[in-house]
Amino acid sequence: MAVPVTMHCMVPDVASKGGSGKAESQLRKGVLEYCVLGLLRTGARYGVELLEVLGTVNVMTTSQGTIYPLLARLRRDGLVDTTWQESPSGPPRRYYMLTPQGEAALAEFTEIWPHFRDAVDRFITD
Amino acid sequence: MKTVEHPLAVAYLEAVAREAAALAPERRNELLADLTEHIAVAFAERPARNEAEVKAVLDRLGDPRTIVATAREGETIVLPVSKWHSLAPLILLPVAGLLGVVNPVLGGIAMIAGVVLLWAAPHWSRRDKIIGTVATLPVPIALAGMAFTAATTAPLDPGLLTLVAPSVLVPAAASVYLLRAGRRMSS
Structure with missing residues (x-):
């Protein structure tokens, strides 16, 4: 997913204070779930693994824990399914995978996103 | 865990x-x-x-x-509703008409309590509450009829049945509807 990698470190969540992180926080709220669905496109992943990948771009997670309510909602909405798998090290992992519904939601987003991105670019650049 | x-x-x-x-x-x-x-x-x-x-x-x-x-x-607002509060109006409203046969005043109290609890409950939409209230309308009609006929005729007048039946059945049907609607809202 084409996400600009910014050079700053962990961004404190200042959305509630209406500071410089507000735009970022609101954008993240809108697109994070599709990034998660996008990450599951190539196969099942478990929570910590998802967060590691999301953490490679600084804009996508500030507080890692907030991904879990999101994953729970995706589960409830039937966009992802989960299975437990044993691991050679430590406890079993809960793997998340796309359901056909999740694939459809991702396909829809993938279709809309370039138009959306271009439209925003048009308005905010000369 | x-x-x-x-x-x-x-x-x-x-x-x-x-x-x-x-x-x-x-x-x-x-x-x-x-x-x-x-x-x-x-x-x-x-x-x-x-x-x-x-x-x-x-x-x-x-x-x-x-x-x-x-x-x-991500949570649709789920306000804690006690089981009692969610069931009480559904029982009170159909029972009000029946109670009225015994005592119209008692029936009236049950009806008012039922409507108040219905409107106080957070897990029904405004539309559902209006449906529930409108379905209660046969009750005061029956109560008034009973209060009136009790003074003039025998208590088991067959004419009374035509008043009591809708005052029980219509709110009972509404209760079934509200029970389902309430579950939908809180799930």
């Missing part, structure tokens, strides 16, 4: 549990189970467990308040 033993992690999960008190119980348990699993897995993947590393895992997870706030955003 996997066990997490480190005191810092335990304290962190307790803080989450405290913040999550406002969530519906199953959402709270789900969140705690997910975070517990995360911590257990994160510890397992970086086995050297000094305090700084434990702290780093917890810091990355973030402020319990932020996490719970995110969980609340």
